[in-house]
Amino acid sequence: MRPGGPFPGSADLDAGERELLRAVSDLIRADREMRRDLSRRMAVGETDLRAVRLIMAATREGGLTTPHELAEHLGISTAATTTMLDRLSAAGHVERVPHPTDRRSKAVVATQHSYDEVRGHLSDTHDRMRAAAAKVPPDVRPVLVDFLSELAEIMREDAD
Numbered sequence: 001m002r003p004g005g006p007f008p009g010s011a012d013l014d015a016g017e018r019e020l021l022r023a024v025s026d027l028i029r030a031d032r033e034m035r036r037d038l039s040r041r042m043a044v045g046e047t048d049l050r051a052v053r054l055i056m057a058a059t060r061e062g063g064l065t066t067p068h069e070l071a072e073h074l075g076i077s078t079a080a081t082t083t084m085l086d087r088l089s090a091a092g093h094v095e096r097v098p099h100p101t102d103r104r105s106k107a108v109v110a111t112q113h114s115y116d117e118v119r120g121h122l123s124d125t126h127d128r129m130r131a132a133a134a135k136v137p138p139d140v141r142p143v144l145v146d147f148l149s150e151l152a153e154i155m156r157e158d159a160d
Helices: 015-041 046-060 067-074 078-090 112-135 141-159
Strands: 094-098 106-110
Touching (some): 015 046, 015 112, 015 141, 046 067, 046 078, 046 106, 046 112, 067 078, 067 106, 078 094
Antiparallel strands (some): 094 106
């Protein structure tokens, strides 16, 4: 590793900035490891798990997910999406249902089995994460949210 840390130009950072960015890198790495472990425990691929999580998030927000939307969001072909949904359906994680407003389309929903499995594997982790968030003083939270949101936006721009 270069002097100053893993970031280009990190030699120009003060110790606090370097420590903050290192903590973010550790968080990203831990998130990736947690998702990899969850996909292993649920016996699904990482892309499959991303699909299930997207479907659950859409449902939580009151929406539906179509196979086409999954393909776009995951950056995979519609053929690969069909194969993935066949696999997830056979494993009992998702169901294809008629779309309520578009008779020509299907929607994809997560099964209760899938919710139970995710909850069973992550409820303790989520409880501990909520407890960690509760320890952050309320007056500091907006600053942290702004910082993390700005980093996320920078990373999205870089990905584009």
